[in-house]
Amino acid sequence: AQSVAQPEDQVNVAEGNPLTVKCTYSVSGNPYLFWYVQYPNRGLQFLLKYITGDNLVKGSYGFEAEFNKSQTSFHLKKPSALVSDSALYFCAVRDDQAGTALIFGKGTTLSVSS
């Protein structure tokens, strides 16, 4: 069965500092990995995805994520955080051999202070 874990409920970072939001996954086949962001009382917005190829994926708003197959991780990163990055971030995975829908982690709240 496929699953995804976000080990941190909340990440706090000062504006201008680098940020990392962690994600690990478990699948039987090959993973399709996604990051989404949610602002209060809104739907989710797509940030980036990894399907195959280069392990470093670049996405919207200056975010990037690194796929690490040996550690089964897909951490979200940004070199310099903005206050406007404060939101709820979700990692999601789909197993290419399971044929099911996207499974989401519990989410990590990112708080960027000025």
Place this chain on the structure above:
Amino acid sequence: DGGITQSPKYLFRKEGQNVTLSCEQNLNHDAMYWYRQDPGQGLRLIYYSQIVNDFQKGDIAEGYSVSREKKESFPLTVTSAQKNPTAFYLCASSRDSQYEKLFFGSGTQLSVL
């Protein structure tokens, strides 16, 4: 503009009542999904449909029902069998491919009176 429309934004349910949440998309997407969001629990899959007139149960389908009679529409009914329906419900759609991203609606907040 293309997108996904969920209605109503807020919905209240009385004891023993069935309520239906609407989800419409004009993106010409084949696949549609319903997720439930509870604080601290992330998004949990209720039902999904990859093609008209077909749908599959997700992880928490008990107490819910869906239909997919038209490509554009995927309504969710919360039945009286769902004993803890208070949550934020999100509808999404995607092209029919495992590596396509999901597009989300703005959600419906369901509360029990």
